[in-house]
Amino acid sequence: MSITFYYAPQSSAGRISVSLAELDVPHEAVRFDLRAGDQKKPDFLALNPNGKVPTVVIDGTPVFESVAIQIALGERYGVQKGLWPAAGTPEQLTALTWLVWGQVSLTGALFRYMANTSEYFPKEMHNEKQAEHTLAELHGLLRILDSRLDGRPYVTGERCTLVDLDLASVLGWGLMAAKIDFAELKNLKGWLGRIMERPAVKKAMAET
Ligand SMILES: N[C@@H](CCC(=O)N[C@@H](CS)C(=O)NCC(=O)O)C(=O)O
Incomplete structure (x- = not known):
């Protein structure tokens, strides 16, 4: 499974950094400078039309909105690590x-x-x-x-x-x-x- 994580320091992406660290998930982190407008560049807008971090790409599929990302990470990695309850419970x-x-x-x-x-x-x-x-x-x-x-x-x-x-x-x-x-x-x-x-x-x- 490949994960790319787009983040900016001191932003909502911090929530996802914490989860990735706790879950110990290997990923590529791409740091954005929000003041420079990295998040509004066309390549990134194609992943997240809102032009915001956090955004992750999981095996080629973009996921944005931190809650959606937390659920996706929880389901994939959290159950095994005891950090997310099993489906259907x-x-x-x-x-x-x-x-x-x-x-x-x-x-x-x-x-x-x-x-x-x-x-x-x-x-x-x-x-x-x-x-x-x-x-x-x-x-x-x-x-x-x-x-x-x-x-x-x-x-x-x-x-x-x-x-x-x-x-x-x-x-x-x-x-x-x-x-x-x-x-x-x-x-x-x-x-x-x-x-x-x-x-x-x-x-x-x-x-x-
Ligand atoms: N509801 C979104 C909020 C994301 C958000 O507002 N991100 C801000 C940083 S805290 C951002 O990327 N702002 C850049 C911009 O709007 O240009 C989430 O929870 O993921």
Whole structure:
């Protein structure tokens, strides 16, 4: 099986770097400079018409959207490594649920909040009411994750899966970048600390 991974440092591709490192999957990594516009070149647009990273090509087939990539990697390599539940099990349904929740609900709210507050986005895009609204939404979602982790070491249960790695790689960077105080969410804080200490995660985060 051949895998080419298109990424850029400090981007959503970090989530996939973490998974590839944990799964120990041999791949060719192609580094993009987003400011230089590598992602908008015709050859790459033919793979991903959105012109975004992460994108992977698995045996000649392009896959984009980080959740789709996580599922593809989980199915191919994760079951054997104990990082993704087997097809057709209740655990797999739970993993899919929280993985998609992490991207659609949690990451969606985090990015909407950042778009209205952070220096990564032009000040004229900031809207105080939107910021207030999305901050409340974000805190609500973080409380949901904290409750999920109450009495459960990992999101799907006793084992760390790609779901934990995916959520933690977004939150590890995003909560800091958005300056979100989550100190009172003890389960979430402990879980995030544990994931960030994993050697493969540390290595992937340092490299991307
Ligand atoms: N929903 C996509 C988001 C991908 C995305 O927004 N990637 C950004 C980097 S964080 C990108 O490539 N931006 C370059 C551009 O839009 O020109 C995913 O989860 O894969």
